Amino acid sequence: MSAQDDGRAPPPGACAPDVSVIVPCYNEQANVVPMVQALRRVLAGRRWEVIFVDDNSPDGTAEAVAAIARSDAHVRCVRRIGRRGLSSAVIEGVLSSCAPVVAVMDGDLQHDEARLPDLIDAVASGASDIAVGSRHVEGGDNAGLANAWRHALSDGGIRLAQAVLPVRLTDPMSGFFAARRDLFVQTAPRLSATGFKILLDLVMSAPQRPRVTEVACGFKPRLAGESKLDTLVLIQFATMVLDKLANGWLPTRFMGFAFVGAVGVLVNLAVLEGLRALGAGFVTAAWGGTICAIMTNFWMNNRVTYADRRLRGARLWSGLALFVVVCLVGAFANVGIGSQFHVARHEWGHAAAIGAVIGVVWNYAVSSTLVWRAR
Numbered sequence: 001m002s003a004q005d006d007g008r009a010p011p012p013g014a015c016a017p018d019v020s021v022i023v024p025c026y027n028e029q030a031n032v033v034p035m036v037q038a039l040r041r042v043l044a045g046r047r048w049e050v051i052f053v054d055d056n057s058p059d060g061t062a063e064a065v066a067a068i069a070r071s072d073a074h075v076r077c078v079r080r081i082g083r084r085g086l087s088s089a090v091i092e093g094v095l096s097s098c099a100p101v102v103a104v105m106d107g108d109l110q111h112d113e114a115r116l117p118d119l120i121d122a123v124a125s126g127a128s129d130i131a132v133g134s135r136h137v138e139g140g141d142n143a144g145l146a147n148a149w150r151h152a153l154s155d156g157g158i159r160l161a162q163a164v165l166p167v168r169l170t171d172p173m174s175g176f177f178a179a180r181r182d183l184f185v186q187t188a189p190r191l192s193a194t195g196f197k198i199l200l201d202l203v204m205s206a207p208q209r210p211r212v213t214e215v216a217c218g219f220k221p222r223l224a225g226e227s228k229l230d231t232l233v234l235i236q237f238a239t240m241v242l243d244k245l246a247n248g249w250l251p252t253r254f255m256g257f258a259f260v261g262a263v264g265v266l267v268n269l270a271v272l273e274g275l276r277a278l279g280a281g282f283v284t285a286a287w288g289g290t291i292c293a294i295m296t297n298f299w300m301n302n303r304v305t306y307a308d309r310r311l312r313g314a315r316l317w318s319g320l321a322l323f324v325v326v327c328l329v330g331a332f333a334n335v336g337i338g339s340q341f342h343v344a345r346h347e348w349g350h351a352a353a354i355g356a357v358i359g360v361v362w363n364y365a366v367s368s369t370l371v372w373r374a375r
């Protein structure tokens with residue numbers, strides 16, 4: 001009978017991993033096998049595991065991981081249903097591991113796996129708390145960014161991030177890094193968990209200023225599948241930075257609301273003025289503005305404020321119907337109060353603005369409790 005079979009614990013560390021690689025993935029089925037092969041190659045000789053965190057991808061990513069996991073105990077899959085989000089996927093992957101060092105890496109082979117051992121060693125040696133794969137130190141490059149727009153977004157984001165960071169990082173937007181697991185776990189309750197920028201969130205939220213090293217690394221073009229980063233992810237990022245600066249006093253969700261609400265007010269006023277210029281009466285113009293604002297607010301809240309609970313398919317339509325019904329109540333208040341004001345003062349701008357603000361406040365209250373309620 002072996003030591004493992006007799007009910008006694010194996011000798012300390014006999015089968016525990018020294019490093020856990022967390023790979024968030026969504027629709028990366030074609031990349032799973034090459035990803036595991038790359039990790040086997042660069043981590044040979046270490047005790048490692050890889051945890052894919054998949055948000056129930058329709059392309060069968062989780063099945064592809066399970067197929068490998070059946071014959072390779074290095075490989076595991078955490079599968080989340082009804083949830084989306086890179087940052088929260090990374091957090092849950094880290095929390096599911098027990099290795100002293102965790103590494104985070106994209107599942108699309110854009111991060112250069114050859115740099116992974118250096119990142120791990122910088123943390124495992126005790127020299128740093130966090131080691132970051134940087135595209136902007138000598139030897140790194142950014143060739144994989146799809147186009148000039150992505151380059152501009154990336155550079156703008158880096159500047160914004162550097163303005164608020166407690167440590168110097170040339171590439172705070174990197175999604176390729178290693179960290180002490182205990183530091184990550186200790187910081188986890190303070191993380192925003194929205195959007196893409198988990199590294200920035202970690203550095204900004206850590207209880208003490210972390211010791212950080214940068215390792216030059218390239219960012220390769222994507223071979224299979226497509227990027228999930230879009231402009232709305234950037235909005236979430238800006239919101240997260242504001243959230244951190246406000247020290248948690250303004251919750252991210254509220255700021256998402258405020259942002260969407262402000263856009264709704266602008267849409268409302270723009271359409272109202274447009275219709276008015278075309279000769280519409282106040283009530284018609286106000287209805288036109290209100291309806292456009294409702295649609296914009298629904299769409300933006302679904303994509304930004306509630307990206308993590310995003311309604312799709314049949315639930316999108318029932319959610320929209322519910323949203324419209326409840327907003328109509330707000331809209332009657334909006335147009336009613338606005339036109340009272342208009343009658344009393346014969347003044348368009350203020351009347352419309354007061355009505356619009358009332359409609360927006362109502363929308364806030366409703367959307368959080370009824371339409372996108374936590375399940």
Ligand code: GDD
Pocket residue numbers: 023024025026027028053054055084085086089105106107108110154173174175176196197226227228229
């Ligand atoms: N579980 C889960 N859920 N994974 C996700 C989600 C999600 O909602 N969205 C994206 N991912 C996974 C992707 O499948 C991929 O493995 C990884 O997260 C990165 O997503 P991409 O969509 O490929 O991002 P990118 O290539 O545009 O962005 C990269 O560059 C940024 C810097 O410009 C990433 O490396 C980012 O981490 C990095 O910050």
Ligand code: MN
Pocket residue numbers: 106108110222227
């Ligand atoms: Mn990518």
